[in-house]
Amino acid sequence: MVQALQACAARLIQAMAASALLGALLVLVSFSSVLPAEAATVEVKLGTDGGMLAFEPSVITISKGDTIHFVNNKLAPHNAVFDGHEELSHIDLAFAPGESWDETFDQAGSYDYWCEPHRGAGMVGKVIVE
Ligand SMILES: [Cu+2]
Numbered sequence: 259m260v261q262a263l264q265a266c267a268a269r270l271i272q273a274m275a276a277s278a279l280l281g282a283l284l285v286l287v288s289f290s291s292v293l294p295a296e297a298a299t300v301e302v303k304l305g306t307d308g309g310m311l312a313f314e315p316s317v318i319t320i321s322k323g324d325t326i327h328f329v330n331n332k333l334a335p336h337n338a339v340f341d342g343h344e345e346l347s348h349i350d351l352a353f354a355p356g357e358s359w360d361e362t363f364d365q366a367g368s369y370d371y372w373c374e375p376h377r378g379a380g381m382v383g384k385v386i387v388e
Contacts, residue, residue, distance in 0.1 A: 297323040299360070302383070304352065304373065305332030311376045313338075313383035321388055322366055330357040336381070340371040351375070363387045 298321070303314040309332055320326065328338055328348065335351035338361075346361050346369065363369070366387050373381040 295321065297321075297325065297362075299325040299327050301327045301329055303329050303331040304336035304338070305330070305334065307331065309333065311373075311379045311381045313373070313381065316382070317384045317386070319386040319388060320363060323362065323364060324387070325360050325362040326385065327360050328358060330355055333376075335375060336373045337375070338371050338383075339374055340369055343369060347371070349374075 300318060300320060302318060306312050306314040311333055314331070318326070330336055330352040332355070334355065334357075335353045337351050338348045340346040346363070348359050348361070351374075352358075363385060369385040369387065371383050371385065
C-alpha cells in the first residue's frame with residue numbers, strides 16, 4: 259500500500275515536472291514568434307571606391323524595418339532623391355567625404371532613387387524592401 263502510494267506520488271511529481279517544462283518551452287516559443295527579427299543596417303556608398311559616379315551597391319535588397327546608412331564616398335557632391343517618396347529623400351547635397359545619413363524602410367516595395375547632380379551620368383539606385 260505504501261509502495262503504491264509512493265509510486266503514485268513519484269508519477270505525479272514526474273507529470274508536474276514535465277508540464278512545468280512544457281510550459282516553459284511554450285513561453286519561450288511564443289516569445290520567439292512574437293519578437294521581430296532584429297533590424298539590420300546596411301551601407302550604401304555615394305561614389306564607388308573605384309571612382310565611378312554610382313551608388314555602391316546600386317541595387318540593394320533589405321527587409322522591412324532595416325536601415326540604409328548612406329555614406330558620401332567619392333566625386334561629391336551627391337544626394338539621394340527617392341521617386342515619389344519625399345520622406346525618404348535626402349535633398350541636401352553632401353560635399354564632405356564621410357558625410358552620412360540614415361533612412362529606415364518600414365514598407366515593403368521597390369524604391370527607385372537617384373543623385374540629382376549625377377542622374378544624367380547614370381547615378382541611379384534601387385532599394386528592394388521585402
Ligand atoms: Cu552624385
